[in-house]
Amino acid sequence: MNHPRKLLVCSSFVLVFNILFFRPSSSDGLNFEFQSLTLRNLTLLGDSYLRNGIVGLTKELGVPSSSSGTVIYNSPIAFFDPDSNITASFSTRFAFFIGNVNPSSFGDGLTFFLSPDNQTLGSPGGYLGLVNSTQLTKNRFVAIEFDSKLDPHFSDPDDNHVGLDIESLVSIKTANPMSVGINLKSGNLITAWIDYRNEETKLEVFMSYSSFKPEEPILTVDVDLSDFLKEFMYLGFSASTEGSTELHFIENWSFNTYGFKPVRPNIHPHNVSESSVPLKPPIPVSDSGNRHHRRLGLGFGIAGPAFFCAVLVVFGWISVRRWRETKNDRNLKAELMTGPRQFSYQELKSATRGFHSSRVIGSGGFGTVYKAFFTHSGAIFAVKRSKHTHEGKSEFLAELSIIACLRHKNLVQLQGWCVEKGELLLVYEFMANGSLDQMLYRESEDNPLQWPYRYNIAVGLASALTYLHQECEQQVIHRDIKTSNIMLDGCYNARLGDFGLARLMDHDKSPCSTLTAGTMGYLAPEYLQYGKATDKTDVFSYGVVILELACGRRPIDREGACHKMVNLVDWVWRLYSEGKITEAADVRLNGEFKEEEMKKLLLIGLSCANPDSAERPTMRRVFQILNNEAEPMPVPKVKPTLTFCNSLPLSIDDIISDDDDGCRSPDSQFEIVVG
Known part of the structure; x- marks a missing residue:
């Protein structure tokens, strides 16, 4: 009966020893290198976007605007080891460039930052997308700013400087990169290196137009960051503009932490030095015949306990790990982990x-x-x-x-x-402004959804669908794009939600036939007929939403009280064929819109809602057209007609039957599932 108790005592000793001296920790450091940036590892906030492996941090517009954006590495990084009380050293390298469609319009710059918060997004202008203008002390950060505008409010020395910022945009120390011949606003690709050595309490910034690191830094700051680098921090970049056309891009990025592995203590029993204990010389033994047996015994005597202890160490480590994973009270480290x-x-x-x-x-x-x-x-x-x-x-x-x-x-x-x-x-x-349909169709004389908001919603939704269709590892078909599933944040930016009907699909694979599901008015003809959801069925739904944005009318509506049902796509196409397409514009806008943009949006809506799926553009093409990066697609004057080999068993009138009194509310949504 004593054996289990002895085993428990031995296991406990080995486990304690293992925890004290051999416990795995986060102090081993981390490193990553992205030659091309992807959304698999990054989170985009504000106006930032990803295109062709390059992150743009501010809006790509050809007119003066105010913008701020942030990109953040998804996972928190360990910067402090509480067991050894040591802060990590780190180094990072990234390539960036600041472009401008109008050289006389510049500002405000970009930053590389470390923050305990993975939702860091600040205001435009001199706040560099890092600090909230109404809550200057809210965001905690350590940042290197690459500032392209002189802002006296933050004691900037000039309009071309690099500085170290710690929880304030008033830099601790700055330097002008022109000292090494670098102009931040040149539009050239610039590589920056930032090194912090904790043991020397020194931070250095290097910059070059080439990919070779210079020998001398342009900025050296003697600073101890141990009070600001928490146990876990997030990394990222931010940028901002205010009334300028400056653009900020990050092209590649590498990062690593190092130098805070705790030194294992030297254990001296009784704190007595080796020289204080007299050593007796070994006594010679003449029995050489037993040497072989003694060697075997010594081998087994060492190997056996060592193997046994190793097994106990592994067992103890697994037990502690499982205990930690099933612990109900999550500690701070667990709360900082990303993901839902x-x-x-x-x-x-x-x-x-x-x-x-x-x-x-x-x-x-x-x-x-x-x-x-x-x-x-x-x-x-x-x-x-x-x-x-x-x-x-x-x-x-x-x-x-x-x-x-x-x-x-x-x-x-x-x-x-x-x-x-x-x-x-x-x-x-939480989305402060609710869903798009609530905002678009609410009964109010003062409709806040003015034209700039509507056009921006069309661009944002196109960007999201381009990501789902072409930039994810697996293609995502949403299958239920409609105004009630498009949410609006506090700045009326579009946020696509409700993925309850979405399907994952490998790229370049044929779609599977499924039950037709969705909302009438948004469903593509071929989807109604065959039940095959593809990216082109999402494009059709997007086209209907775009027409709603421009016209302020529901996909299927009634003209007047209890009159016949009108399909929005047919109505706009008829006006287009008559050369009066801009008459489809929402009357509540009171003509306050750019006619060229209105016409572009209506034609994109018709292109996407083309009955022939082969003639619909991809969402990437739509996104490029909206951003003036591609020419609009030609739209036939007369709406094309399609003939299916098998007729649809139910007509629109059958699916959307009138109420007993012959009238249906225009606010009604028509949900269907057709086998």
């Missing part, structure tokens, strides 16, 4: 006041959406609650598995989830 987290049912119930009707902000086929306020953190989220637990499970799993892996500034970001007490719950970031 699992919420408890109780905290979501409390945040929504027991899913009270006063907290309802929307509803749909999946269920009801509630506004959730978390009192302990002050955060506001939107919680989507399934209407039918069993029926909604497949859609819930589809949405969770798809959107959790997606990162784009024009997609609603999933924050967490909960499967408890028979409930299926998804937690999203």
Whole structure:
């Protein structure tokens, strides 16, 4: 009976020894190198975007504008080892360039920053996209600024300088890169190296037009960052403009931490030096015949316990690891990890006041959406609650598995989830301005959705669909693009959501035939006929949304009270064939729009809603046309007609039947599933 107890004592000793001296830690450092940037490892915030492996941080517009954007590495990086009380040294290299369509319009610059927050996004102008103009002390950061504008408010020395900023945009020390012949606004590709050596408390910045690191830095700062580099930090870049056409790009990036592996202590029993203990000479033994047996015994005597201890060490390490993984109270390190987290049912119930009707902000086929306020953190989220637990499970799993892996500034970001007490719950970031259909069709004389917002929504949605169709590792077909699934943030930027019907598909693979699902008016003809969802069916739905934006009319509406049903695509195409396409513009805009942009948007809508799927553009082409990077596609004057080999078993009138009184509200949504 004593053997298990002895084994437990031995295991405990080995485990304690292992934890004290051999415990794996985050102090081994990290390194990565991106020759071409992808959204697999990065999160884009604000106006930033990714194109051809290059990140643009500010809006690509040919007119003076104000803009700010951020790109952040998804995973937090260990910078401090609490066991050894050592802060990491680090080095980074990246290539950037600052372009400008108008050389006389410049400002404000870009930064490389480290922050404990993975949502760092600041204001335009001299705030460099790093600091909020209304909350100057909110964001914590260590940053190197590459400033292209003299801003006296932040004590800038000139309009071409590099500086070290610590939780303030008033630089601790600056240097002018012209000292080595570098002009930030030259438009040339510039490579920058930033090195921080913790043991020397020194930070150095090197810059060159070539990829070879110079021998001498342009900026050297004696600074101890150990008080500012927390246990885990996020890395990223930010940039901003204010009334200028300056553009900021990051082309490649590498980063590594090093130098904070704790030194293992030298163990001296009783704190007595070796020289203080007299050593007796070995006694010679003449029995040479037993040497072989003694060697074997010595070998087994060493190898056996060593092997046994190794097994116990592995067993102990696995046990501790499993214990940590199943621990209910998550520590700060776990909270800092990226990706959606699992919420408890109780905290979501409390945040929504027991899913009270006063907290309802929307509803749909999946269920009801509630506004959730978390009192302990002050955060506001939107919680989507399934209407039918069993029926909604497949859609819930589809949405969770798809959107959790997606990162784009024009997609609603999933924050967490909960499967408890028979409930299926998804937690999203809260969108201050609700859905596009609520904003577009609300009964108000003062419609805040003015033309610049509408055009920007069209661009943002095109960018999101380009990402889903062509830039993800697997192509994502949304299948339910409509105005009620497009959310608007506080600045009226489009955020595509509701991936309950989305499907993953390998690129260049034929689509699978499925049940037709979606909302009438947004469904492509071939999808209604054959039930095959492709990227071109998403393009059709996008075209209808674009026409809604321009015209302020629903996809299927009635002219006047209880009059005949009118299809929006047919109505706009008829006006186009009559040479009066701009008459389709929303009358509530009162003519306050750019006619060229209005005509472009209407023609893009018709191109995307072409009955012939082969004639529809890709979303990348649409995005390029909207950004004046490609010529618009020709649109036939008469709407093409298609003939299917098998007729659709139900007509539009059959699917959308009138109510008993012969009238249907224009606000009604027509949900269908056709086998």
